[in-house]
Structure formats: structure tokens, C-alpha cells
Amino acid sequence: MRKSKFKQYVLTNIPITNAGSEGKSIARQDEKVVLVDYAVPGDIVDLRVISSRKKVNFGKVEKIITSSPDRVEPFCSHFGICGGCKWQQMSYTAQLRYKNQQVLDAFERIGKFPFLPFLPILGSAKTQGYRNKLEYSFTDRKWLTEVSDKEQMTESEHKGLGFHVPGRFDKVLDIEHCYHQPDPSNQIRLAVRDFAIKAGHTFHNAHSQDGFMRNIIIRNASTGEWMVVVVFKENDQEKIQPLMLHLQQQFPQITSLLYVINGKMNDTIHDLPVHVFAGKDHLVERLGNTQFHIGAKSFFQTNTDQTINLYNVARDFAGLTGSENVYDLYTGVGTIALYVAEKAKQVVGIEYVEQAIVDAKHNANLNQNTNTHFYAGDMKDMLNDELIAKHGKPDVVITDPPRAGMDEKVIQKLMEVAPQKIVYVSCNPATQARDIALMQELYEVTKVQPVDMFPHTHHVENVALLELRVSS
Template sequence: MSKAKKIPAEALRNIEIQDMVAEGKCIVRHDNLVIFVTQVAPGDVVDLRITKSKKSFLEAVPTHFHKYSELRVTPFCQHFGVCGGCKWQHLGYETQLQYKQQQVTDTLQRIGKVALPEIQPILGSPSQTYYRNKLEFTFSFMGWLTEDQIKDESQQYDRRVLGFHTPARFDKIIDIEHCWLQPDPSNQIRLAIRDYARENMLRFGNIIKQTGLLRNLIIRTANTGDLMVILQCYRQHQAIEPLLDYLHERFPQITSLNYVLNDKGNETFHDLEVVCYRGEPYIHEEMEGLRFRVGPKSFYQTNSEGAYNLYKVARDFAQLTGQELVYDLYTGAGTIANFVARQARHVIGVEYVEQAVADARINSEINGVTNTEFFAGDMKDVLSAEFIEQHGRPDVVITDPPRAGMHEDVVRRLLDMRAPRIVYVSCNPATQARDLELLDEAYKVTRMQPVDMFPHTHHVENVVALELR
């Protein structure tokens, strides 16, 4: 792709940031070009430096602020701007919600090109801090120093760190002293592990060469008080068990203590054995009287309070009377399926991951839900004409796909199936809009409801109700 014409440096001074757009970036229009800018807010007046040049747009970062936007607030986290998360802390929460709602509307109109109903005001997250029930931290033997740390010649910093990635860099990890995303004892556990490893000379991982011992740490905190810790190590070593024993003694509230040996090229461990060292190999979350078992490999919405809002919207859009056959696609551990089962005649969940289907069946069993069935397999293969003939044509389809949205073949299956009503739950309005354009052949959008699950980020969930034309 050819590059955009070069803009003189003097033309990039005293630029007022105009608006917020997709993925949390801001926008400036200059001489028929679009410039996407990070680390700013609408109303800021800045000097810019171009970081990427394409034919139809540029990307830039601010080098100097002449004026700060009235939309700005003081970030509450000491790591803001250096850590790769919570990039909207400089905006007030009501402003964040406004831009998320705008993002959903603009994206569906621009990409989906379908007739949309009036969008309902976005539902905010019940909590704006300590709202996550799961966090992943990475060990690094050579942590990334901030500019202030580099300039501070009076102090030597221990580069062995346990923290988060810097923006857009998988190989640069910054040490985290306090994270505002997950409730205690998450911070205490992370710091205790880091300090123990430093004091006992355990080898922090090398992300590039994938060497060392300590690789990754996952902490899951449940609303029942259950607490899971998963330690990933590159290889077996005699130091692992003493570290786990130390954690067990120091934090007796840990109800599930696990470790994984992972020497693969990535940190996913769905295909690896998880060793439960102490406690039970799972924790429990609760929602509206239902109890959900969450294992080390289980998916569960990371904002428990926000998930309750999300599922209530999906159930409301489904308009269940107790007589409906419901298909729950991408059912995961059966959370939505079990959540709506009491209002439906029968619910059939379909999920690609076999372990998740096993979890879904357990979740039905422990809650005494008897009107659910779950099937594992590729969605486009499972939803065959024979499957529908055997199990029945659904009255309602609830679909909650991953960020990539639904495969085009799955959309075609839905068009062939002709369920009277579809409820589409999405964590990515862009792919949802693409799928809605395909479904427009037979369905019209009747209701829309954005739901915020991730305060201080640009991410937003959106629920859409569709009815057969």
C-alpha cells in the first residue's frame, strides 16, 4: 500500500483533537487526510509526531500538550500510560459511556448498513474498579523501565518483574505494584510470589527465548469467596513445590492452587495438564441463585456483576414464556443456557471446546436443571439439517460468539434455520455489524442494548434482538 503524502512538521503543531473513534483512538482531519491519535482526549491541543503512514490515513502520538481537554480527569493508577491496560482512565466514566455508545451506533451503521431501532442508553458497570474476577500476569527477567526510572540514577531497580505488558508490546513487561482491576488478595498474592522468587533466586522467564522457570500467573477471584491461583512454569523444577507450599501457608484463603508446565510458543494451556496441588480443581461463581463451577480452563465472564446485567438483557430480548425451544450457540460452560433454562421449555447448547461442554453439563447438574442438552463440535458442522430435524427447529437462538464473530457458514445455517427470533450477544460491534448485514436477508433488528463490562477501556458489549421478516 502506498504511503500518504508527507505533512510538514509545522503543520502538526497546535492541533486540536476532534473526536473519539473505534478502538479508543482519537481522530484529527487534516488536508483531506485522517490522523488517528493515541494517548489523547477530544479537546486536547497538541503537537503530533507521525508514527505510521498509509495511503488513506496516518497514525500519530502527542509530543507536547498546549491545552488539556475539559473531559480529562486525574488517572487513579500509578501505572497509567505505561501499562497496556485501562487506557481511558484519563476520561470520566460518564464520558467513557458516552463514547462507547457512540462507538456501537457508528460501527453498526457504517459496517452493518442495516436499519437500526433506537439504541437504548448503555448500561454501565456496577463497579468501575476491582471489577475483574480474572487477571493474568507475566514474569520477565528483564522488566521494562519507565522514563522516570531510567532518569533516576539514585536508585537501582530489580529488573525481575511480575506484571503486565506495555502497550502493543508482547515482550516488554512492567512491574505492577498495585492493580485496581481485581479485588484483594490479588495484589498481595502477586507481590508475595514476586518477592519470594527474587529472594530465592528463581529464574524469571525470558519471553523471547522462552527460557527460565517462571512464566505466567493467573489469579481468579469468585463472588462466592473462592480463590484460584494457576502458576505456569516453563519446565519441571524442584523449586516449584516449595513456592506452592509457601503460597498455601501464606494465603490459606486460596481454595484452588494449581500449576502447569508449558514450554510451548504461547501461554495457552487448554491442551495441557493442569495439576491441582492444593484444594479443589475449581471455584464457584453465583448468579441469581445459580451456582457455576469454574475450572482452570473454563471461560466465565470476567466482570461478574456486569455479566449479570448482560445476561438479563439477553433473556429479556429472548421473550421467553416457558414454551420455547432455545438454541444457545457458543455456550461455553453453559452460563447463558442455564440462566435462561427456567424460562424455557428446553435449551440446547453448542460449543466447540469439549471441556467447556463437560463444564456446562456439570453446571446443569449442580443446579438441578434438567431441561438442557449440550453438544461439542464445530458450529457449522453441528447445526446440520439432520441435527435440526432430530432436536427441533428452535423458537429462539441466542448466539454469543468470540471477538471474531460468527463464521459465514454459521450465519448461513441461521438463515436456513429460520428461527423466529435471534438474540446476538457480542463483545465486538464490528464483527457483529458484519454478521447483521448478512442476516439482514431474512431478519430485521428490533432492539439494541450496549452493556459496559470493561470500565476504563474502549471495549463494549452489545446485545441485539432480531426477528424473522
């Protein structure tokens, strides 16, 4: 039997009481929670309930009756459609307050920690132009934000270059200006889009997987270097060369002008060769005294300035004096490992992605670093007795796992090895609290430091220091 369509309805004069998950805010309808997009705690609104699940309803603001003191005017014309900055309507002070609360709630609710020594959240000095990487998608059917007669639109008018609309893999919002990255990022994106339209190049179609223009990646470094990677479907040099030459001539700031041919059914380029049209195949970035080569496929934290603050917290929590044996789990391209290496006797980095370890070893050589060792493989398999026998028991473990947190076998091994300190860096306080709760028999949480890496979003990083209990 076909499920009946949900009948929407409006609730009037509803107070927004708190910030919820995934950037939504919380209201209540009798005993049921309503998660509301783009509301601010303290607002009183009329809201439209648009869908329902067993324990929660979902709604959107129909009308603001009374604005919260924390409500501000969004600065981006794409706000509310793009989905990239769900908290632009909230003052930055309030954003930090709710992110801090998000971490506290995770440790109290999931970790069952009644009291922890929380340090005030570290805000980002830059709240605009703080990202060093953006990726845009081409589309031959851009998302229309206004009522238009589609039949009267030309083929060119349907083309766009921007971000995927939340929940719609096949829809792309054409972006005129993005505040995430400093100039000339916007000018580069618009130049590529306009040149491709004028040249008559076909744009990607998500359903048929056709279209010559697929993606563009723009990266920049604090050293002033810029990288542009244009992704084409076919190796048609008669089309590629003029476009790339146009970029080279218009933007002398670009130090790495690259392209990729991707004829696959997905957008990932990690298994594809990168071609250098002009300049170098990498950017040079610096974090303190350490420099890194960043290629088109390299992972690197996207807020460079705040990354330094995050890593300083991790290094300070580790309390390194130069005599410690440090293990860096989920090391990626070795950024944390290399950043703390000058204050450690030895650092052993482990990472699942083989190419990341290739990059880590390259960056170690770049910095003439001789006290780091890097290994690729599944963490639960690599963190074993053989590795520990080879490099010695760790005094300090720094772990920065993906959002899913650490595998239970990894946690069990850490408990068995029992380093004096574990510095747990996380992009997901919920899984972090869960993992730490599994270790509290041996470890006491002595410091917790939230760090805001992504202003105007609900995401928050957190660093926790675990110290071996005296009785252990």
C-alpha cells in the same frame, strides 16, 4: 531498496475531534486522519506524528494546550505504558457516550441501518476491581520506565512480574498495583514475585524460552473464593514446594492453590495437566440462581456483576415464557444456556471447544438441570438438519460468537430455519452489524442494547434483538 525511516514532525494547536478505533482518538491534518494515543475528544494539543500509512497518520500527544471537559486525572501509575486501560484519562460518563456511539456508527456505517431502537448503554457499577481473572508474566528483563544504567543494575533488579508492553511480546512491565481486581490480588502477585527473587529462581526469557518462573493466574468469585495458578517451566519440587507453601500460609483466602508445568515454547496451558497443591481444583461462582464450577482453564466472563446484567438483557429480549425451544450458539461453558434454562422448555447449546462442553455438562449436572443438551463441534457443521430433527426447530436462537462474528454458512442455516427471534450478543459491534445486515431480508432489528463490560477500555458488548418479519 531499503525503505527510508519515517521523519517525525510536530503539529501545533490541533483539536481532537472524536474517539476512534482501538482506544485512539481522532485529529485531522488537512484531509488525512491522525489517530492519537491517550488524547480525549475536546482536547487541543500539540501532537507528534510518529508514523504514516496511505490514508492515516499515527501520533502521540506532545503537549496539552487546552484540556477537554471530559479529561480526568488517571488513577494508575502505570497508565500510558501498560496499555490495559487506554481510556483512564477520560471521564466514565464520556467513555459510555463514545462506546454508545461506537455501536451506533457500526450499525449505520457497516449494517446500513438508518434508524434503530437503541436503548441507553448499561454502565458498570464498578469501574475498578471489576475483573475476576488476571494473568501475569514473569520476565528476566523488565521494561524500564525511567532512564537507568542497565550495566549497574543487578540481576534481581532486572526481574519483573506484570503485563506485556503493547506491541512488544518480549517486554513485560513490572506491575506494582493493578486496579482491575480487588485485594488480595496485588498482594498475592507481589508475594510470589518477591519470594521467587529472594529464592534466586530464574525468570522467563522470551527469546531463549528459559527461566523457571513463567506465569501466574489469579481468579476470584463473588462467593469469596480465590484461585491462584502458578506456572513453572520445570517440575522441580524443591523449588515449587516452598513457594506454594508460602502462598498457602500467607493467604488463607486462597481456596484453590494450583500449579502447572509448562516446558513448551508458548504460554498456553490448555493442553497441560493442572496440579492441586491445596484446596479444590475449582471455584464456585453464582449468576442469579445458577452456579458454575470454574477451573484453571475454564472460560468465564471476566466482569461477574455486569455479566448478570448482560445475560438479563439477553433473557429479556428472548421473552421466554417456559414453552420455547432455545438454541444457544457458541455456548462456551453453557453460561447463557444454563442461565435461561429455567424459563425455557429446552435449551440446546453448541460450542467448538470440546473441554468447554465438558464443563457445560458438568455445570448442568451441578444445577440438576435436565432440559439442556450440549454438543461440541464446528458451528457450521453442527447446526444441521439432523440436530434440528432430533431437538426440534428453535423458537429462539441466542448467539454469542467470537469477535470474528458468525460464519456465512451459519447465517444461511439460521435464515433457512427461521426462528421467531434471534438474540445476537456480540463483543464486536462491527461484525455484529455485518452479520445482521445479511439477515435483514427476513429479520427486523427491534431492540439494541449496548453493555459496558470493561470500564476504562474501548471495548463494548452489544445485544440486538431480531424478530422475524410478519411477511416471512
